[in-house]
Amino acid sequence: MQDTIYKELEKRCLEYGIKEADCFTALKIAADLNVSRNTVSQYLNELVKQGKVIKINTRPVYFYTKKEVEQVFQKTIDTVIFDSLDEFFSLGEKDTKNFAKLIGSNDSLRSVVEQCKAAISYPDHGLPLLIHGPTGTGKSMIASLLYEFAVDQGIIEKDKPFVSVNCSEYANNPELLTSNLFGHVKGAFTDAKEDNLGLIAVADGGLLFLDEVHCLPAECQEKLFFFMDKGMYHQLGDNENWLYSHCRIVFATTEDPQDVLLKTLLRRIPIMVNVPSLKDRPLIEKQQLLYSVFNEEAIRLQKNIEISNLVYQVFMDFHFSGNVGGMKNAIKAACASAFLNDQSSKDTLGIYVRDLPDYILETFPSIQLKGGDDTRDIMIPLSKLKGSFGNSNMLVQLYHRLLVRFEKNQQENIPFAMLVSDLKSIVQNYTDYLLYKNRYRKKVSENYLLKILDKIYSIVINKYSITISNNEINIYANMINEYAKNVIDAKMWVSSNTTEIDKVLELLENHAPREFVIAREIVDNVELNLDVELDNLMLSILTISLISLEKMESSATVAVILCHGYSTASSIANACNRLLDAYVFDGIDMELTVTTEKIVKQLNEYLKRKTGFKELILLVDMGSLEDIYKQMKPITDCNISIINNVNTKLALQVGEDLVKGKSTIMMLQEIEDTFTISTKYIEAKERQKVILTICATGFGAAKKISELLYDSIPKKVPVTIIPYDYQSLIENGINDPVFLKYDVVMIVGTLDPRVDTLPFIPVENLVMNNDIDTLNNLISEYTSVEEMKAFQSKLMKNFTLLNIVNHLTILNAEKLIDDVEDVVVDIEKRLNSELSMITKAGLYVHLSCLIERLILRNEVSYIEHQEEKLKKYSKFVEVCQEALSVVESRYSVEVPEAEILLIQNYFKTDLD
Ligand SMILES: Nc1ncnc2c1ncn2[C@@H]1O[C@H](COP(=O)(O)OP(=O)(O)OP(=O)(O)O)[C@@H](O)[C@H]1O
Numbered sequence: 001m002q003d004t005i006y007k008e009l010e011k012r013c014l015e016y017g018i019k020e021a022d023c024f025t026a027l028k029i030a031a032d033l034n035v036s037r038n039t040v041s042q043y044l045n046e047l048v049k050q051g052k053v054i055k056i057n058t059r060p061v062y063f064y065t066k067k068e069v070e071q072v073f074q075k076t077i078d079t080v081i082f083d084s085l086d087e088f089f090s091l092g093e094k095d096t097k098n099f100a101k102l103i104g105s106n107d108s109l110r111s112v113v114e115q116c117k118a119a120i121s122y123p124d125h126g127l128p129l130l131i132h133g134p135t136g137t138g139k140s141m142i143a144s145l146l147y148e149f150a151v152d153q154g155i156i157e158k159d160k161p162f163v164s165v166n167c168s169e170y171a172n173n174p175e176l177l178t179s180n181l182f183g184h185v186k187g188a189f190t191d192a193k194e195d196n197l198g199l200i201a202v203a204d205g206g207l208l209f210l211d212e213v214h215c216l217p218a219e220c221q222e223k224l225f226f227f228m229d230k231g232m233y234h235q236l237g238d239n240e241n242w243l244y245s246h247c248r249i250v251f252a253t254t255e256d257p258q259d260v261l262l263k264t265l266l267r268r269i270p271i272m273v274n275v276p277s278l279k280d281r282p283l284i285e286k287q288q289l290l291y292s293v294f295n296e297e298a299i300r301l302q303k304n305i306e307i308s309n310l311v312y313q314v315f316m317d318f319h320f321s322g323n324v325g326g327m328k329n330a331i332k333a334a335c336a337s338a339f340l341n342d343q344s345s346k347d348t349l350g351i352y353v354r355d356l357p358d359y360i361l362e363t364f365p366s367i368q369l370k371g372g373d374d375t376r377d378i379m380i381p382l383s384k385l386k387g388s389f390g391n392s393n394m395l396v397q398l399y400h401r402l403l404v405r406f407e408k409n410q411q412e413n414i415p416f417a418m419l420v421s422d423l424k425s426i427v428q429n430y431t432d433y434l435l436y437k438n439r440y441r442k443k444v445s446e447n448y449l450l451k452i453l454d455k456i457y458s459i460v461i462n463k464y465s466i467t468i469s470n471n472e473i474n475i476y477a478n479m480i481n482e483y484a485k486n487v488i489d490a491k492m493w494v495s496s497n498t499t500e501i502d503k504v505l506e507l508l509e510n511h512a513p514r515e516f517v518i519a520r521e522i523v524d525n526v527e528l529n530l531d532v533e534l535d536n537l538m539l540s541i542l543t544i545s546l547i548s549l550e551k552m553e554s555s556a557t558v559a560v561i562l563c564h565g566y567s568t569a570s571s572i573a574n575a576c577n578r579l580l581d582a583y584v585f586d587g588i589d590m591e592l593t594v595t596t597e598k599i600v601k602q603l604n605e606y607l608k609r610k611t612g613f614k615e616l617i618l619l620v621d622m623g624s625l626e627d628i629y630k631q632m633k634p635i636t637d638c639n640i641s642i643i644n645n646v647n648t649k650l651a652l653q654v655g656e657d658l659v660k661g662k663s664t665i666m667m668l669q670e671i672e673d674t675f676t677i678s679t680k681y682i683e684a685k686e687r688q689k690v691i692l693t694i695c696a697t698g699f700g701a702a703k704k705i706s707e708l709l710y711d712s713i714p715k716k717v718p719v720t721i722i723p724y725d726y727q728s729l730i731e732n733g734i735n736d737p738v739f740l741k742y743d744v745v746m747i748v749g750t751l752d753p754r755v756d757t758l759p760f761i762p763v764e765n766l767v768m769n770n771d772i773d774t775l776n777n778l779i780s781e782y783t784s785v786e787e788m789k790a791f792q793s794k795l796m797k798n799f800t801l802l803n804i805v806n807h808l809t810i811l812n813a814e815k816l817i818d819d820v821e822d823v824v825v826d827i828e829k830r831l832n833s834e835l836s837m838i839t840k841a842g843l844y845v846h847l848s849c850l851i852e853r854l855i856l857r858n859e860v861s862y863i864e865h866q867e868e869k870l871k872k873y874s875k876f877v878e879v880c881q882e883a884l885s886v887v888e889s890r891y892s893v894e895v896p897e898a899e900i901l902l903i904q905n906y907f908k909t910d911l912d
Contacts, residue, residue, distance in 0.1 A: 188237025
């Protein structure tokens, strides 16, 4: 067996190359050989003892055959146990010592370095080389290291120089550049008071580095390629004598060489290398850069440096347009700021988010709040940064940190509550990172996933009556989303640490059984609905997240932050809740292009989860306060405060006031003064409850319906009945000015104006006393059983068919009802079906109004999807047209097809 395992490891080394560390774990080998991990582990350790296999003692542990490694590193290796992958790989780097300072020279810049070396070493005088890449990616550094390499290798003699010229410095004086390069003789031009040898001559035998070569004037380029061809040139002002120089030339540019260099020059540069931008480099290299620059600063300032976890994550993630140079500058600026603000005389300097330059802070709304006094912000000493190069997956890093903390706490016998709080803060740092990382991103698939997770959480938390904020749901949804993307890495790591994870789980199950059950239910539902199998450590994290949540209590105030952007609102809400140490805010994140209507709808959905609140405080970012105000009015009966231009500071102030229990009016007044922003306050009791009555045929009929309703509803019910213009509602919908003025509770009328969120009662329902719960509920809220009975009998008396039709039309009601009855009976006969009494009553009212509408030329002439519907109901249309022909000739009207389709609605609902 030992032999088989060794051979398998040997095969892997050849097949994958030693850089693919993940292929060299006992677990991977065990899976392929179909034996247990323990057995493989045992044999591999045996082989390590025999000196045949190298072991990297990290988590997970990696194994390599010594023979293959020696071949790759091209050297004999004496040690077989290493503490980190970094230490192990650095063995192989020694050969490239000149480039050791260039981070990534063994990884993302490997081929760049190799090509550069090949160019400079090419006999006899090397080949011209062009280094191309965005600003700050290390082009100058590579050129200078290349010179050192050439000197070390004896390609360039020790006393020959490295001459660097930045062509952009001569952008306004191209002649000076030509003269500085090629030299000039005294009197060559007005200012040429003396002979000048020129830099090409100075660089003879050495290396000439022409940086920003795109600034080289065309004339100079021509002179240069002649020199590159022949090795000779004229000085300015002397066209007779040839000068000779044997320098190697390295060009660099940030521009596309094809666009900025003469084709003739380009043809003479056989090697071009491309240096990748920082964002395209592996995380591990960014971390190495971070370590190296902070370390330089630590030496300069003569202090130990620690950076907060969040600072670390921001550096890993921020897109520096100045690339490595930009990142270096930001680090230096952060150190300078921390050093200046450091009042203590301690040996260690802490770098926090607040020390970062403004242009970084501006991209992260909640970052500014995290200060040095935030004890939950874990500090990373530089040594730790150096040591963890082996693991760049952030989720795996989270897992690793959780287990290390767990084990440490176990050893020290720390109480359960403290352990939970410790673990929570580690998770919190990770979720901060996720929020930051995803601040601009929201994919459609993620949207879907977040929605489902939101549902799962809602169902489960309702079942167990716990309070969890929207933000927290969002945070855990984000985490599960991220987990789904890294599931392979996570599982691999978990499978190598099952014993320890089982211990965590056992502890949680014993100490927090209720939370454990809830978390398990969430995990099961995620698995069922999203097909994502969450591992046991994720189950532990979810359990921990539920531990200190309170029992559901309905709070009198609901405060919501609404912002555009993927996670702006949740970030602000989250940061404030944390700083206030209380669950005050929920955040609702909105797409950038969302309409106010959609916002209010989303808000409505959210409010459905809340019960019994009397104050709703909305903090919005978009300035369209007026729109929200208009649309919020009809949807809720609590006091609403809307505060504009929210930012973290403002939200924090509001949060503090709410925690202190300050009155809303006072709070609004104060923040208006302090923040010079506008607010709105809509007091619930000020709004008069109103029922609107409408009639598609005209205002007069609406008035008559309102009179009948007024007569029916007991006077003690605090509701006003207002006849209103049907057309205005159709045109303006929920934005109609009537909703600004009144708290409209329902609309009663002949045709539904379809105003979002408002109930509509067709007048025929009043006639048949059917489906009028909305009205009954309103009345019963203010009346006794007796009074309610009286109301209903009054309603029946007032809303008889004859009475209604009489009120609704100017025509003779009795005659009209007879006529429409004939039509309805005729249609029924022709269709061989009978309508229910309720539908019939509705249809009588409808047809009566229709005839009057036709006479008054107020008909509906087009409805949505008319053509499709006409096709679909062609038989009905034909039958109806025939049945209507009698009334058409009697009243001299013509019923349009759209109206026939509206009639069809009655038959459809009834016959379905
Ligand atoms: N791979 C790297 N490892 C370590 N330091 C680096 C690396 N790349 C760049 N740097 C450092 O970043 C800074 C900017 O690099 P450099 O000036 O070489 O970039 P550049 O590409 O020449 O920029 P520009 O196009 O603006 O001239 C320097 O301080 C350099 O030492």
